[in-house]
Amino acid sequence: MKFCSHCRADVVVAIPEGDNRERYICSACELIFYENPRIIAGSIPVFDDRILICKRSIEPRLGYWTLPAGFMENGETTLQGAWRETYEESLAKVEIGALFSICNVPRINQVHMFYLAQMTNDHFGPTPESSEVKLVSADQIPWDDIAFATVKQTLKRFLADRDANQFRLHHLEF
DSSP states (O other), X not given: OOBOTTTOOBEEEEOOTTOSSOEEEETTTOOEEOOOOEEEEEEEEEETTEEEEEEESSSSSTTOEEOSEEEOOTTOOHHXXXXXXXXXXXXXXXXXXXEEEEXXXXXXXXXXXXXXXXXXXXXXXXXXXXXXXXXXXXXXXXXXXXXXXHHHHHHHHHHHHHHHTOOOOEEEEO
């Protein structure tokens, strides 16, 4: 960031009075521009004991498999974001359930949140974000082609919890 979006003056990097870390600050009007982590909301859609996965048709990780998830939009809740992303990436309609995993990824300033989700029917399909969408059983998950570590660990914990017939909230660090 070079210029203030409020007054167009130069922006500098400094520690504001009363703060403990560097921020972008306008040199003229002293407006502070905070950069905070981005939240990724997604779901683990299930239909008849199978999990819905999507093959990415966009970067990053083009051609790899993932759970439907993406960046939240302003003005929506994490549940709304998880539902919207599920539909945008798979055309599947789901009932969002309990929060299942919170994955902290501080090296890229992200927090990934996955919710349990029950598909309301077996209708789904490819979208501009997913070249292929399919329901898979546990033994059909393409583990070597999963796009993100957060998705792989969420899937592993989901399967373990399902086998134990007891779902719990998982806090993961990456």
